[in-house]
Amino acid sequence: MSRKPKRDLTMEEQLARGPVDLPFLMLTMMLVGIGLIMVFSASYASALYDNSASVGNNPLFYIKRQAMFAAAGLVVMYLVSKINYQTLRVLSIPLLAGSIGLLVLVLTPLGVTINDAQRWLKMFLVAGPTFQPSEIAKVAVIIFFAARLSKRDTEKKRKFTNRTLTGRTLNRLERIGFLELIPYGLVLGTVLVLVVLEPHMSGTILIMVGAASVLFAAGIHMGWFVSLGSIAVAGLAFIIFNTKYMTSRINLWLDPWLDPQGKGYQTIQSLLAIGSGGLLGLGLGNSRQKLLYIPEPENDFVFAIVVEELGFVGAAIVLLLFALLILRGYWLAIHARDKFGALTVVGIITLLAVQVFLNIGVVTNLIPNTGISLPFFSYGGTALMIHMAEMGIVLSISRQIPAPKND
Numbered sequence: 001m002s003r004k005p006k007r008d009l010t011m012e013e014q015l016a017r018g019p020v021d022l023p024f025l026m027l028t029m030m031l032v033g034i035g036l037i038m039v040f041s042a043s044y045a046s047a048l049y050d051n052s053a054s055v056g057n058n059p060l061f062y063i064k065r066q067a068m069f070a071a072a073g074l075v076v077m078y079l080v081s082k083i084n085y086q087t088l089r090v091l092s093i094p095l096l097a098g099s100i101g102l103l104v105l106v107l108t109p110l111g112v113t114i115n116d117a118q119r120w121l122k123m124f125l126v127a128g129p130t131f132q133p134s135e136i137a138k139v140a141v142i143i144f145f146a147a148r149l150s151k152r153d154t155e156k157k158r159k160f161t162n163r164t165l166t167g168r169t170l171n172r173l174e175r176i177g178f179l180e181l182i183p184y185g186l187v188l189g190t191v192l193v194l195v196v197l198e199p200h201m202s203g204t205i206l207i208m209v210g211a212a213s214v215l216f217a218a219g220i221h222m223g224w225f226v227s228l229g230s231i232a233v234a235g236l237a238f239i240i241f242n243t244k245y246m247t248s249r250i251n252l253w254l255d256p257w258l259d260p261q262g263k264g265y266q267t268i269q270s271l272l273a274i275g276s277g278g279l280l281g282l283g284l285g286n287s288r289q290k291l292l293y294i295p296e297p298e299n300d301f302v303f304a305i306v307v308e309e310l311g312f313v314g315a316a317i318v319l320l321l322f323a324l325l326i327l328r329g330y331w332l333a334i335h336a337r338d339k340f341g342a343l344t345v346v347g348i349i350t351l352l353a354v355q356v357f358l359n360i361g362v363v364t365n366l367i368p369n370t371g372i373s374l375p376f377f378s379y380g381g382t383a384l385m386i387h388m389a390e391m392g393i394v395l396s397i398s399r400q401i402p403a404p405k406n407d
């Protein structure tokens with residue numbers, strides 16, 4: 001039997017099969033690897049002394065689960081990086097609608113409440129590990145905004161009749177860009193309201209930052225950021241000072257010793273861990289604060305253990321790796337094949353950068369406790385997989401960066 005001749009690849013298919021950006025990939029892998037080591041070190045004691053049915057005094061409990069999710073995350077990152085990112089344009093609306101649906105489910109009896117906040121869903125709704133739909137919503141908003149704004153330069157401005165007051169008013173609003181922002185405002189407002197109702201202030205901030213970064217990179221006038229940003233800050237301040245648990249966090253940020261054995265305890269122990277690290281640290285595995293002093297040291301406060309064990313030098317190296325990853329991400333955005341790819345990378349990388357800053361700020365008590373995890377480091381399997389999927393999207397976009405021309 002004669003074989004069918006192979007079909008020639010289209011230009012789109014050839015571009016999608018290009019090489020990924022190796023510097024970005026290697027930086028991601030290094031951070032994931034160091035993160036696994038630190039989760040193992042930070043969680044060893046707390047798991048060893050945890051006699052609950054799930055942990056059973058198994059010191060390897062957390063690292064086994066985190067390593068399993070990291071391996072799955074690598075597969076997800078690889079598969080996503082092989083997908084032609086142009087597919088995300090088509091999926092932007094279904095992805096956004098699905099994330100909004102999940103946020104609605106969180107507020108139903110299916111939502112899981114932890115520490116007085118109802119932010120989680122079971123992976124299979126009634127069973128399995130939990131995840132935060134807000135993590136998916138962050139990416140969904142970025143992709144939706146990038147898909148629409150990438151067509152901004154080719155869309156014709158709408159014109160209304162000047163014969164009526166309504167028409168003249170609409171023309172003025174169109175000229176200053178207000179009408180253009182309405183669909184983005186409605187989408188962002190819907191997502192933010194659902195996240196605030198959980199309540200999840202850190203998720204609210206991250207979604208706002210991700211959306212704002214895409215709007216800014218797309219060329220929206222700076223005046224809108226000043227005016228709408230002022231309104232957003234005022235709204236957040238109103239919510240914070242009228243929500244009991246948020247107000248208590250502000251007070252404890254100003255003075256953790258107001259409740260040294262209660263809600264200020266974790267911050268105090270974190271500062272002690274950082275101060276104990278010195279220049280070179282106590283050595284990997286030698287942290288004292290992880291010995292049941294810092295509550296859940298493998299989660300949001302894992303960076304305190306990094307500083308205590310690796311010292312200022314080790315912590316600086318970790319931050320340098322994050323900085324290089326972020327800078328490389330923006331470099332990829334500048335050199336992306338099209339505006340959609342550039343805007344998507346800007347949103348994802350800005351989200352990563354802000355999350356790192358906010359987590360380090362909380363650990364060092366620079367800002368109030370926001371409950372934001374440190375990407376690639378904090379324990380949490382589904383969050384790790386989502387972060388690696390995001391890196392996969394960036395790598396997919398890097399495959400189609402035009403090769404430099406040789407003179």
